[in-house]
Amino acid sequence: MKHVMMKSALMLVFAAAPLLAPAQSIPLNKAVGSADIAAAALLPSQRIEGLWDEQVEQVDCHSGAPLHPIGRGTNLFLHGGALVATNNAPPTVMGMTLGQWRHAGGNRFRARMRLNLFQPPLETFTGFRVMTRDITLSNHGNSLTGTVSVQDYFPEGAPQGAPFCARESGTRIASP
DSSP, rough: HHHHHHHHHHHHHHHHHHHGGGGGGGGTOOHHHHHHHHHTTTTGGGOOOOEEEEEEEOOOTHHHTTTEEEEEEEEEOOTEEEEEESSSSSTTTBOOEEEEEEEEETTEEEEEEEEEEEEETEEEEEEEEEEEEEEEOOOTSSSEEEEEEEEEEEETTOBBBBBEEEEEEEEEEOOH
């Protein structure tokens, strides 16, 4: 199972390499000033494109009160609406996250993502998780905030437990 997951991840990285070439033109350790200029040059519907470092915390779905940190992730919003994300969970627990994003007007974006869930130590497939994100990009385009609705599903597609909510915040690492 690990070999298949690693092979899939490598295939995705090599397939996405041509798309990432423009993002490589801005060093990851460059000052935010360069990213400001690059983000501002994009059309409003493209301003989210690029590489993001994000923090996520679970919140009460009704009050929005924080419950506990979920973790950190890296999101790559690609031109045309594709989304690839990773998180700090071990790959034996959660697979790679794939999804799509779209411009929802102004500084708002919507994304829908899916990842596979596994039970260690035997790496048994236990189902999948679907996340729906409402994202607001800052005016300068280098930070974002959002709300996330999460639902886990059994392998056959039936909902597994109640949905839960999260809040995200992110900082741009690189622009296209």
